[in-house]
Amino acid sequence: MTNWLFKTEPDVYSWADQVKKKVEPWTGVRNAQARNFMRAMKVGEHGFFYHTGDERQVVGIVEVARVFYPDPVEPAGPWGQVDVRTVKPFAKPVTLAQIKAEPKLAELLLVRHSRLSVMPIDDAAWKLICKMGGL
DNA sequence: GCCAACGTTGGC
DNA sequence: GCCAACGTTGGC
Numbered sequence: 001m002t003n004w005l006f007k008t009e010p011d012v013y014s015w016a017d018q019v020k021k022k023v024e025p026w027t028g029v030r031n032a033q034a035r036n037f038m039r040a041m042k043v044g045e046h047g048f049f050y051h052t053g054d055e056r057q058v059v060g061i062v063e064v065a066r067v068f069y070p071d072p073v074e075p076a077g078p079w080g081q082v083d084v085r086t087v088k089p090f091a092k093p094v095t096l097a098q099i100k101a102e103p104k105l106a107e108l109l110l111v112r113h114s115r116l117s118v119m120p121i122d123d124a125a126w127k128l129i130c131k132m133g134g135l
Numbered sequence: 136g137c138c139a140a141c142g143t144t145g146g147c
Numbered sequence: 148g149c150c151a152a153c154g155t156t157g158g159c
Contacts (some may be wrong), residue, residue, distance in 0.1 A: 007157090031142080052157060096158080115156050116157095122138065 002040065003126040005110060006046035006084065007061065007117040015049055015059040016087065019082040023065050023085045026111045026118075030079060034118035038082050038089040046087065048121065048129065050110070058129060091134030104128060 006026060008014070018024060029035055041064045049060040066083035099105045105128065106112075109119040117123075121129070 009157095045151065056158075113140090115139095117156085 001042075002045055002123070003121040003123065004037065004041065004045060004064075005050055005058075005119050005121050006047050007050045007052050008096050010051045010055055011053065014051065018049060018062065018084070019086050019089070021086075021096050023083055025081045027071070029081070029118060031117060034116060035079060037120060038080065038120045040120075041067060041082050043067060046126075047084065048126075055093075057093040058099075058133060059093045060088060060089040061130075061135075063087050088135070092132075094129050094133045098132060099129070102128070102132075128134050 013024075026038070029038060043064050043066065045064045047062050047064070048058045049062050050056075050058050062084040064082055065085040068080050068082050071079045071081060096110070098110065100111055105125055108121070108125055109116055113119070
Protein backbone atom coordinates (compact mmCIF):
# COMPACT_ATOMS: atom_id res chain seq x y z
CA MET A 1 0.00 0.00 0.00
CA THR A 2 1.29 3.39 -0.94
CA ASN A 3 -0.15 6.71 0.16
CA TRP A 4 -0.43 9.58 -2.28
CA LEU A 5 -1.06 13.29 -2.59
CA PHE A 6 -3.17 14.96 -5.25
CA LYS A 7 -2.81 18.67 -5.95
CA THR A 8 -5.58 20.80 -7.33
CA GLU A 9 -6.31 24.46 -7.80
CA PRO A 10 -9.52 25.01 -5.81
CA ASP A 11 -10.74 27.51 -8.42
CA VAL A 12 -10.77 24.69 -10.96
CA TYR A 13 -11.66 21.67 -8.83
CA SER A 14 -12.01 21.91 -5.07
CA TRP A 15 -12.63 19.63 -2.10
CA ALA A 16 -16.24 20.90 -2.07
CA ASP A 17 -16.60 19.69 -5.67
CA GLN A 18 -15.05 16.35 -4.76
CA VAL A 19 -17.44 15.91 -1.81
CA LYS A 20 -20.37 16.65 -4.10
CA LYS A 21 -19.20 14.23 -6.81
CA LYS A 22 -18.12 11.44 -4.41
CA VAL A 23 -16.26 9.62 -7.21
CA GLU A 24 -14.55 11.60 -9.93
CA PRO A 25 -11.79 11.11 -12.51
CA TRP A 26 -8.51 12.88 -11.71
CA THR A 27 -7.89 14.57 -15.04
CA GLY A 28 -5.50 17.01 -16.62
CA VAL A 29 -2.19 15.54 -15.45
CA ARG A 30 0.34 16.35 -18.19
CA ASN A 31 3.57 15.49 -16.48
CA ALA A 32 5.28 12.18 -17.04
CA GLN A 33 6.43 11.69 -13.45
CA ALA A 34 2.97 12.41 -12.05
CA ARG A 35 1.44 10.11 -14.68
CA ASN A 36 3.81 7.32 -13.68
CA PHE A 37 2.76 7.67 -10.06
CA MET A 38 -0.89 7.42 -11.11
CA ARG A 39 -0.06 4.25 -13.04
CA ALA A 40 1.30 2.74 -9.84
CA MET A 41 -1.89 3.40 -7.87
CA LYS A 42 -4.06 0.53 -6.71
CA VAL A 43 -7.75 0.55 -5.84
CA GLY A 44 -8.25 1.38 -2.18
CA GLU A 45 -5.02 3.30 -1.70
CA HIS A 46 -5.44 6.61 0.06
CA GLY A 47 -4.34 10.08 -0.96
CA PHE A 48 -4.29 13.55 0.50
CA PHE A 49 -6.36 16.17 -1.32
CA TYR A 50 -4.28 19.36 -1.49
CA HIS A 51 -5.35 22.85 -2.51
CA THR A 52 -2.70 24.96 -4.29
CA GLY A 53 -2.87 28.70 -5.00
CA ASP A 54 -3.88 30.97 -2.14
CA GLU A 55 -4.80 28.11 0.21
CA ARG A 56 -1.84 25.74 0.04
CA GLN A 57 -3.18 23.18 2.47
CA VAL A 58 -4.20 19.55 2.76
CA VAL A 59 -7.97 19.54 3.17
CA GLY A 60 -9.08 15.92 3.02
CA ILE A 61 -8.54 12.29 2.14
CA VAL A 62 -9.60 10.42 -0.98
CA GLU A 63 -9.07 6.85 -2.12
CA VAL A 64 -8.34 5.35 -5.50
CA ALA A 65 -11.60 3.98 -6.90
CA ARG A 66 -10.32 2.92 -10.33
CA VAL A 67 -6.81 2.23 -11.54
CA PHE A 68 -5.14 4.21 -14.32
CA TYR A 69 -6.95 4.24 -17.66
CA PRO A 70 -6.47 6.28 -20.87
CA ASP A 71 -7.81 9.79 -21.28
CA PRO A 72 -11.26 9.18 -22.82
CA VAL A 73 -10.91 12.33 -24.95
CA GLU A 74 -7.68 11.07 -26.49
CA PRO A 75 -7.51 7.31 -25.86
CA ALA A 76 -4.45 6.79 -28.08
CA GLY A 77 -2.50 9.54 -26.33
CA PRO A 78 0.09 9.08 -23.61
CA TRP A 79 -2.04 10.54 -20.82
CA GLY A 80 -4.65 9.07 -18.55
CA GLN A 81 -6.39 9.28 -15.22
CA VAL A 82 -7.54 7.43 -12.14
CA ASP A 83 -10.87 7.81 -10.35
CA VAL A 84 -10.83 9.03 -6.76
CA ARG A 85 -13.51 8.65 -4.12
CA THR A 86 -14.11 11.05 -1.23
CA VAL A 87 -13.17 9.51 2.12
CA LYS A 88 -13.22 12.27 4.71
CA PRO A 89 -12.25 15.86 5.36
CA PHE A 90 -9.51 16.94 7.70
CA ALA A 91 -10.91 18.22 11.02
CA LYS A 92 -8.35 20.97 10.60
CA PRO A 93 -6.58 21.56 7.27
CA VAL A 94 -2.80 21.25 7.40
CA THR A 95 -1.08 24.16 5.70
CA LEU A 96 2.08 24.08 3.63
CA ALA A 97 3.58 26.47 6.18
CA GLN A 98 2.93 23.91 8.96
CA ILE A 99 4.45 21.16 6.85
CA LYS A 100 7.53 23.27 6.12
CA ALA A 101 7.86 24.10 9.81
CA GLU A 102 8.06 20.39 10.69
CA PRO A 103 11.65 19.10 10.32
CA LYS A 104 10.42 15.51 9.92
CA LEU A 105 8.62 16.57 6.74
CA ALA A 106 11.55 18.38 5.12
CA GLU A 107 12.12 15.53 2.68
CA LEU A 108 8.53 15.51 1.46
CA LEU A 109 8.24 15.85 -2.31
CA LEU A 110 5.61 18.50 -1.68
CA VAL A 111 8.40 20.63 -0.20
CA ARG A 112 11.32 19.47 -2.31
CA HIS A 113 9.60 19.31 -5.67
CA SER A 114 6.89 21.92 -5.49
CA ARG A 115 5.79 21.62 -9.12
CA LEU A 116 4.93 17.94 -8.97
CA SER A 117 1.15 17.52 -8.88
CA VAL A 118 0.82 13.85 -7.92
CA MET A 119 3.27 12.22 -5.52
CA PRO A 120 3.74 9.39 -3.02
CA ILE A 121 3.75 10.09 0.73
CA ASP A 122 5.56 7.65 3.01
CA ASP A 123 3.82 6.07 6.00
CA ALA A 124 5.51 8.15 8.67
CA ALA A 125 4.70 11.42 6.91
CA TRP A 126 1.17 10.24 6.20
CA LYS A 127 0.51 9.49 9.85
CA LEU A 128 2.07 12.71 11.05
CA ILE A 129 0.08 14.89 8.66
CA CYS A 130 -3.14 13.04 9.58
CA LYS A 131 -2.39 13.73 13.21
CA MET A 132 -1.68 17.40 12.49
CA GLY A 133 -5.03 17.53 10.70
CA GLY A 134 -6.92 16.14 13.68
CA LEU A 135 -7.52 12.64 12.29
C1' DG B 136 3.61 40.55 -10.01
C1' DC B 137 7.78 38.16 -9.73
C1' DC B 138 10.77 34.46 -10.04
C1' DA B 139 12.84 29.73 -9.37
C1' DA B 140 12.41 25.25 -10.94
C1' DC B 141 11.73 22.47 -14.44
C1' DG B 142 9.68 20.51 -18.76
C1' DT B 143 9.40 20.98 -23.81
C1' DT B 144 10.65 22.46 -28.31
C1' DG B 145 13.38 23.30 -32.20
C1' DG B 146 17.71 24.55 -34.49
C1' DC B 147 22.02 22.85 -35.27
C1' DG C 148 22.33 14.43 -29.00
C1' DC C 149 23.02 19.03 -27.19
C1' DC C 150 21.42 23.19 -25.54
C1' DA C 151 19.23 27.85 -25.82
C1' DA C 152 14.84 29.70 -25.78
C1' DC C 153 10.56 29.56 -24.18
C1' DG C 154 6.32 28.19 -21.53
C1' DT C 155 4.17 26.61 -17.24
C1' DT C 156 3.58 25.80 -12.41
C1' DG C 157 3.28 27.13 -7.93
C1' DG C 158 5.20 29.52 -3.93
C1' DC C 159 6.23 33.96 -2.16
